[in-house]
Amino acid sequence: MVNLPKRGRGAVTAQLSTRFALPAREEDGDWLDMAETLDGPAPKLRTTVTEEAARSILSRNNSPDIPFDRSINAYRGCEHGCIYCYARPTHAYLDLSPGLDFESKLFAKPEAAKLLRKTLARKGYTPAPIAMGTNTDPYQPIESQYRLTRQILELCLETGHPVTITTKSDRILQDTDLLAALAARKLTAVAISVTSLDPALSRKLEPRAASPAKRLAAVRQLSAAGVPVWVNVSPIIPAITEEWIERILEAAAEHGAQGASWIMLRLPHEVAPLFREWLEVHFPDRAEKVMHLVQSMRGGKDNSSDFFTRMKPQGVWADLVRARFNKARARVGLNNQGPELDCSQFVAPDRHGQLALF
Structure with a gap:
């Protein structure tokens, strides 16, 4: 029996992880062939959101491979459904599938901004840019309901704390007012991920993310508002998206981006078999x-x-690929390094939500 893609979803199946000796769930093939005849069509796969009572919100890392040491992910899972997403394996820790569960069974942390306030108020806290969008997209569809990213940006503006954002959603434009205010104080920079300029290909790769045209429009509007914007050509997938490198960089420059970067496709843990299944x-x-x-x-x-x-x-x-990218980036006049953000403006909040008095 051949698995068929589900409309609006990236993964083909709800493939489970075997890394943690979790019990496998299997369905009999003959039964699957008979199920629709006996019971009618399977119900549409719908997105659910579970509110999580998190104990902390700021994650630390000491990796030599990434340019930040702290990040925030106010959501687990991502409805964008990008098949290549290296965050998919995190759902295995929850005994959920890194496949369809990752993009349909989401978790939100409603206390994210309050937890961050407590962290920033701790004695001895030293500011450095907080990265958002490093695991799941901070502007995925449920942000319109929860507004957790906006609450965090409001706190960063209040305390003068630098923050960076990576997204592939034009929903970020809803926070242009905050981002412009942060940018005026050199407290933020934004990266918009663009994988191709072909909307049909994007629907297969990242079915619920904004179209390439909408992402580039977001680059233009944020840039016009004074927000430093980079385009991240990520991931580059050999023989699938690599043909778009030069054209993406040209479009990025035309839409006002200041710089560009790239990341090659990575397939950690359960992402590899899911990606192979998607390819087939x-x-x-x-x-x-x-x-x-x-x-x-x-x-x-x-x-x-x-x-x-x-x-x-x-x-x-x-x-x-590296030579092609560097040559094209230089030709269109894009930078290869992001702006330095200002950490000197930080003023720690008190635990009651007001700025500390001096």
Whole structure:
């Protein structure tokens, strides 16, 4: 029986993790063939949101591969459904599928801003840019309901704390007022991820994310508001999206972006089999070629998780992409480094929500 993609979803199945010895759930193939005849069509897969009583909100890391040491993720899971998302394996910790569960069974942390306030108020806290959008998108659809990202930005503006955002949603424009105010004080920078300029391809890769045209429109509007915007050509997928590199950079410059960066496709843990399954459904003619190129950049494996190498693909094909990107970026006049944000304006809040008095 061939699995067919579900409309509006990235993953093909609710593939479970085997990393934590969790009990597997299997359905009999003959029964699946009979189920629709006996019971009618399966119910539409709907998104659910569970509110999580988190104990903390600021995550720390000491990775040498990423340019920040702290981040916030006010949501778990992401309805955008990007098949390549390296955050998918986090749902395995919840005994949920990194496949369809990741994009349909979401978690929100309503106390995110209050928890951050407590953290910023701690004696000895030293400010450094907080990264948002490093795991799941802070502007996925449920942000319109919960407004957790906006609450965090309001707190950053109140306390003079620098913050960066990575997103592939034009929903970020709802917070242009806050982002412009933060940018005027050199407290923020935004990265908009663009994988291709083909809306049909984007619907397959990232079915509930904004179209490429809407993302570029967000770049233009944020830039016009004084917000420093970068375009992140991420991920670059060999033989799928790499043909768009130059055209994305040209469009980024035309829409007012200040700089651009790129990340090669990464397939940690459960993402690799989910991506292989997606390839067989959507690009069976080149699935083998894509995985051969991926492995050629990762030491013969689907993924490399080692520090210093996981974000730096190796090999001839990787070198070619790197040279193409650097040449095109220089040609259109985009920067290769983001702006330095100002950490000197930070004033710690007190626990009651008012700025400390001096």
